[in-house]
Amino acid sequence: MTGRAAVLPQPGYTQPQRLFVSADECRVRAFPEDGGPPHDIDLTKLPVSRPLQEWFAVAVAAATGPSGPLRRAASQRNALRILKRFTGYLSTLQRPPGRPEQLRRAHLDGFVIAGGRALHRDLGSLRSLLRHADPPAPDEFAARLTTASAPKIDTPVRSYSETEFRRIIARCKGELRRAETRIRQGRADLAAWRNGEVAPADGRAWQRGRLLDHVDRHGDVPRTGRPDASVADHGGPAALMGGLHLTYSEVTAAAVLLICLTGQNAGTIDSASVAHLRPDGNAGVLASAVVDLVKPRRGSRSAHMSVALLDASPQGRRSGDRLDTPFGVYTLLVDLGQASRAWLGTDRVLAFYSDRGGPRGRGFRAGLPSQAIYLWSRSGAGLRCDPPAGREDEQGPPLRLDARRLRLTFLELHQRPVAQTERTLVNEYLARNRGNLADYQRLVATVLEQQVDLARAVRPLRVLSASDVSNAASDPAAVAAVLDMPAEAVPDLVAGRLDTVLAGCVDNLRSPHSEAGSPCTASFLLCLSCPCARATPAHLPVQVLVHDELLARRARMTPLAWAQRFVAPATQLADLLAQYGPGAVADARVNATDAQRDLVDRFLRRELDWT
Numbered sequence: 001m002t003g004r005a006a007v008l009p010q011p012g013y014t015q016p017q018r019l020f021v022s023a024d025e026c027r028v029r030a031f032p033e034d035g036g037p038p039h040d041i042d043l044t045k046l047p048v049s050r051p052l053q054e055w056f057a058v059a060v061a062a063a064t065g066p067s068g069p070l071r072r073a074a075s076q077r078n079a080l081r082i083l084k085r086f087t088g089y090l091s092t093l094q095r096p097p098g099r100p101e102q103l104r105r106a107h108l109d110g111f112v113i114a115g116g117r118a119l120h121r122d123l124g125s126l127r128s129l130l131r132h133a134d135p136p137a138p139d140e141f142a143a144r145l146t147t148a149s150a151p152k153i154d155t156p157v158r159s160y161s162e163t164e165f166r167r168i169i170a171r172c173k174g175e176l177r178r179a180e181t182r183i184r185q186g187r188a189d190l191a192a193w194r195n196g197e198v199a200p201a202d203g204r205a206w207q208r209g210r211l212l213d214h215v216d217r218h219g220d221v222p223r224t225g226r227p228d229a230s231v232a233d234h235g236g237p238a239a240l241m242g243g244l245h246l247t248y249s250e251v252t253a254a255a256v257l258l259i260c261l262t263g264q265n266a267g268t269i270d271s272a273s274v275a276h277l278r279p280d281g282n283a284g285v286l287a288s289a290v291v292d293l294v295k296p297r298r299g300s301r302s303a304h305m306s307v308a309l310l311d312a313s314p315q316g317r318r319s320g321d322r323l324d325t326p327f328g329v330y331t332l333l334v335d336l337g338q339a340s341r342a343w344l345g346t347d348r349v350l351a352f353y354s355d356r357g358g359p360r361g362r363g364f365r366a367g368l369p370s371q372a373i374y375l376w377s378r379s380g381a382g383l384r385c386d387p388p389a390g391r392e393d394e395q396g397p398p399l400r401l402d403a404r405r406l407r408l409t410f411l412e413l414h415q416r417p418v419a420q421t422e423r424t425l426v427n428e429y430l431a432r433n434r435g436n437l438a439d440y441q442r443l444v445a446t447v448l449e450q451q452v453d454l455a456r457a458v459r460p461l462r463v464l465s466a467s468d469v470s471n472a473a474s475d476p477a478a479v480a481a482v483l484d485m486p487a488e489a490v491p492d493l494v495a496g497r498l499d500t501v502l503a504g505c506v507d508n509l510r511s512p513h514s515e516a517g518s519p520c521t522a523s524f525l526l527c528l529s530c531p532c533a534r535a536t537p538a539h540l541p542v543q544v545l546v547h548d549e550l551l552a553r554r555a556r557m558t559p560l561a562w563a564q565r566f567v568a569p570a571t572q573l574a575d576l577l578a579q580y581g582p583g584a585v586a587d588a589r590v591n592a593t594d595a596q597r598d599l600v601d602r603f604l605r606r607e608l609d610w611t
Contacts, residue, residue: 019061026053030064036073036366041080047091048098055100055133056083062132069128074370082125089114103137105144112148123148159409161386164399165260168406171381172257173323176332179250183336186212186243207233211240219343219364238355245340245353246333248369252376254333255350255368259403261314261326263410264307266403268293270368273347274334279308286318287311287327314414340364377401447563455568458529461503461576464536469494483534493534500524501603502543502573503533523609528572535576541592544585545600547573 020027028041041064043057060079064070070079089111090096097103116122127145130137137145160168192198193209200206207230214222221237222228234240238247246254258269271294280287289309309326313319322328333349340351348366355362377383377400385396464472468479476490489498489506498504501524505511511520511532520532527533535543550570554562577585602608 019057026050026057028057028061028064030070030073030076032073032076033071039073039076041076043080043083045080046083046087048087048096051099052087052097055135056087059129059131059133062134063129068132074367078125079129082122082129085116085118085122086111086126100133100135101138103141105140108141108144108148120149158405159412160399160405162413164383164386165406165409165413167383168399168401169257169260171383172253172260173321175250175253176257176323176329179246180332180336182242183244183246190216190244204233212243215240215244216339241353241355245364246336247352248354248356248365248372249376251333251337251350251352252368252372253381254329256373256376256401256403256406257323257329258326259406260410261324261329262307262309263314263407263414264293265407266368266373270348270350272330272349274337274341274349275347276309276330289327289330291330314410341366373401373403373406447560448567451563451567452571455529455571456575459531460572461528461530462534463576463579464494464534466537469536485534494536496538499539500527500533501599501608502546503527503535503539505530505532506534507532524603525569528569528576537580540577540580540584541588541596542600543573543576544588545592545597546604547577548589549600549604 020029026043028043029038030041031038041060043053043060046053046056048056060083062068063079064076070076090107093107093110097107112119112123123145130142130145136142189198189205189209190212193206193213198206198209211221211231211234214220221231221240223231223237227237231237231240255266255269258264258272259266262269272291276289276291278287278289288311290306291309292304293307294304309330311318311322311325311327313324319325319328322332330349337349337351340353341347343364344351344366346366350368351364351366353363354365378398381399381401383399383401385399387394387396462483464479464483468482472479472490472494477487479490480487485493485506492498493504493506496504498506505520505527508520509517511522511530513522513526513530514520522530547570550566550573553566557565580588
């Protein structure tokens with residue numbers, strides 16, 4: 001392979017993926033799919049022998065190709081950092097391996113023992129990367145790599161408190177409002193200058209318009225090595241560039257706000273583009289934008305997803321403040337970032353101008369920089385934690401932001417899955433959140449108690465006994481008098497002609513849930529507390545099956561969501577079944593027919609709801 005540029009076979013790839021190996025170089029040219037420019041990954045920086053450098057280079061070339069898992073610029077660059085850490089450990093050994101076939105289980109065991117803050121991520125990434133190695137890793141090394149794991153460290157993970165979360169949102173909204181005011185003023189000043197509304201005699205205003213025109217046309221302030229003297233009179237390069245472009249800090253604040261409003265991962269927010277659909281058709285109804293997002297952890301086949309960003313708060317309320325809604329924040333970013341995107345030639349919604357890092361670091365950027373959220377909170381956000389209990393008059397310590405904690409706080413507050421199943425939400429997120437567990441448990445207990453009290457505050461569903469059913473044919477008036485229902489409805493009720501899944505309705509036009517004289521359109525679960533409902537022993541199997549399924553759903557939902565939605569009907573059904581006794585309930589469960597099971601299945605899938 002030495003001394004040539006090998007083009008790796010990549011079926012269906014539209015750009016050449018090249019691996020360059022010669023006496024002087026060993027590098028991979030990678031083409032990110034997230035809009036970044038092609039870049040080189042230099043494997044000669046690895047502190048190992050040339051055969052190992054070339055072996056790792058082949059793996060990197062394949063992993064960063066179209067069929068590999070590393071498609072974003074950040075993950076492609078991270079591959080080199082991971083390999084540096086692993087090969088850095090190998091270089092410390094008394095007898096380091098010189099060729100791929102010399103890699104052994106002990107090399108990985110030593111790497112694990114040496115540890116490191118990112119060990120758990122390094123092992124997973126190394127597994128993914130070396131899966132593409134050619135020739136494959138030695139069997140002993142590969143087998144150990146498959147099972148290797150970092151020692152578990154029980155690090156408490158907690159969500160932010162609700163007051164901390166509100167302060168974070170308020171801080172982000174304030175920064176975006178200031179950015180909007182500044183950029184709109186800059187656009188207005190530029191338009192006035194170009195339209196001749198500002199004359200040279202206006203002095204400072206005319207000079208500002210001239211400088212903004214230069215910024216808009218050239219993507220920088222006038223400079224010959226250093227900025228012109230006139231630039232300093234208007235606040236310097238950062239102030240003038242900020243007159244038409246978002247800044248690093250503002251884009252970070254916008255990303256934090258979108259995480260707080262949507263519950264999406266930071267990487268998913270970072271993948272958003274300006275391309276979107278408007279299902280509302282700008283017709284004046286609830287505005288929304290359907291945006292394609294990417295969740296890289298899902299893998300290439302299921303990473304892409306379409307998400308609707310609504311012009312409503314996470315609680316579903318309309319707001320006069322556009323920054324209260326995901327739709328409002330997204331459309332504001334689409335508007336304010338258009339000049340930066342034009343210079344970059346990208347469609348990513350997070351685009352800004354950075355004045356950091358001197359001449360080489362200065363320029364336009366797309367996407368959320370690594371560690372941006374944490375660094376933003378540390379450098380200038382000015383956020384504070386809640387003060388200790390009992391010392392509310394004191395100032396809390398600085399509040400450091402973590403995208404994972406922001407997402408966890410959203411999930412805890414709103415109790416609904418975001419890009420995950422409800423089971424994953426319960427078992428993988430909320431169950432591991434130790435931050436406000438006691439508060440959450442108290443909230444669930446309060447809701448449970450309230451819902452049980454409400455369920456038992458209404459008159460329970462009246463039930464015909466076996467003797468009532470037998471007397472219905474001979475003396476319907478007597479049965480009707482006992483159950484407070486029209487006598488002419490008794491035969492139909494017993495015959496099942498009035499059935500509404502859990503009971504029978506004896507007066508469909510006088511429901512408390514609909515207008516008088518109109519057919520009832522309420523959920524059949526409300527029959528359990530409706531004065532028009534009557535049940536017979538024939539309804540028992542369906543009642544048992546529904547009660548069983550409501551209890552089963554408790555394990556698949558968040559405790560709070562289950563308490564709010566199902567504890568009332570579950571309590572009413574439990575009280576109802578208690579009238580029959582455990583023997584009759586067990587018999588009804590065993591003897592339920594397929595038709596009854598199908599009815600319950602359709603009922604709980606809401607196929608019987610009025611639409």
